[in-house]
Each structure stands twice: as structure tokens, then as C-alpha cells.
Amino acid sequence: MLNKVIPILITVLLIAICSPAWGQGGFGEADSNSDGKIDAKELKKYVANKLDGFDKIDAMFRALDKDGDTGISEDEFEDRMEVVRSLMRSRTDNAKRQQRRRRSQSQRDSGLKVGQEAPTFKLKSLDGKSETDLASFKGKKPVILIFGSYS
């Protein structure tokens, strides 16, 4: 049972270490004495730092071992990789992702609201013979603006 689990966990940890989700230069960070090699001590320290102790490994194991037979089958492994990845993602990555989501949402809601001043502009007509200056209608007539394209 242990024989099944350890190689899988190690693979998962190594994949996680090498993945971009763990931030820049996983190797450089792990190689704390910068001698170009990660020895066992450095690896333990690096992994421990990233995982904040063994709670996350336990949680990772429980998440992987879906049928609770205290062994992770290949299917369970594949099924639950996403859970493992999300457990391993650093908090800053999640924060960055949330920020990106909020930004794209605000882009969709963007723009002017009722009651705001309409931006003034001057544009030529299609036939090129006249120019429309939005400011010229102020005090005279309301203006309907329809923006669009053929496609």
C-alpha cells in the first residue's frame, strides 16, 4: 500500500514543483545554497515551505483516495489531479486569478451611465460632405447615437 502511494505522491510533488503555479524559478528557490544542485535537505525544506507542513499532504491524500481504500489507483489519481493542483496553488496565484476575473468583468460592464455627460466628438459623415459635432446640439435637440457595424 505504501509502495503504491509514495511514488505517486513524489511524482505529484515533483510535477507541482516544476509547474509554473509555484512561482518563478522553482529550481532556484529550492537550491538554497545555489550550488547548482538540490540535495535531499534542500528538497525537504522547499517542499515543507510550499506545503506549510503535512496537513496539506494529508488533505491531498484524502482527496486523491476517493474510495477510501487507503490506496490511490491510477483512475483516482487522474480524477483528482485538479483537486491536488488547487491545493498546491499558492494563495497569491488565487488572488491574481480573482483580480483578473474582476478586471474582465469590469471591462464588460464598462462605460457610461445614465446621467453622465456624453463625451463630445466631431465625426465626418459617410458621404464626406458634412461633419457632426455633438456639442453643437446642446440646448437644441436630443441626440440618438447608434453604434455598430455590418457584421
Added chain:
Amino acid sequence: MYQDYKDVAEFRMVYINEAHAADGRRPVNYAKEKGITEHDNYDERCTTAQMLLDDESLTIPCLIDGMDNKVNQAYSAWPDRIFLVRTDGRLAVAAERGPWGFKPGLEASIQWLESFSESGKEPELPQKNAKGDQTDEGSDQPERRRRRNQSNRNDQKKSG
């Protein structure tokens, strides 16, 4: 709408960059059929705009946004959007972008123009509610997604 209210308000179409050009990110079939591509220059934009006016028999005065897309950006107008500007320069209708917002914006504009032409007075802007947000006349519940052209074509033909 144009035919009904063109004496009461100024109407302007502003032709901006294509929503679904044949060589764009999300082309539509009729763009491919008609050879509507991303505008390389001002003349190309004018040509495509003219094609739209001709094909749809549109009579609304049409303006062409510069290749700097400045007015488009100022109004966050892409792919399509409708606004109503009061005589004091403020927006009475600022619909949501895209096909979902267009029909509600159109309907809000018609309502506004109806009221204006009957009473001669511009409807008041909505007051801020308790939370301090202004209600947006132009955005109701999203309509079912329709191609902007289809809904626009129908409304143009329906209300003249």
C-alpha cells in the same frame, strides 16, 4: 423609430470597427459571403458602411469613426450600443453593450422620445436610490441573444 421621431431628435449612426469580420476572431458566415473584413483604412470603413446602408435601405445619417477608434472607445461602444443624449449634454439612455442591451436601449429611447414629443419636456433623469446608485433606463433584463443586425433590421423596418 427614426421616421417617427426624426423631427424631434437628431439621429446619428456611428459606424465603428466590425464585430464579426471575415478575417476577425469570430467571423460570421454572411461576413465571409460579403467579404467584410477588418478595416485597413478609413475608405474601407466607409465602403462597408455604405454597403450596410444600401443593403438595409437605412436612411439614418451615418458618421464614420476614425481609424483611431476614439469615439468607439469613449463610449465603450463595440460591438454595438445605443445612447440618447439630452439637450443638456447628459445621457438619458446608456444601453448595455452588445445584442443583449440593444433592444432594451431601443425601447427605452422610444419611450423617452414618445414622452418628449407629447409633452415638449424632456423626461427627468432618474433620482439616485437609497444605495446611491442611479438606475439605468437603458438596461432591463437581458434579452435572448440575437444577432444585432437581425434585431436592428427588424426594428428599423418595423418603426420605419
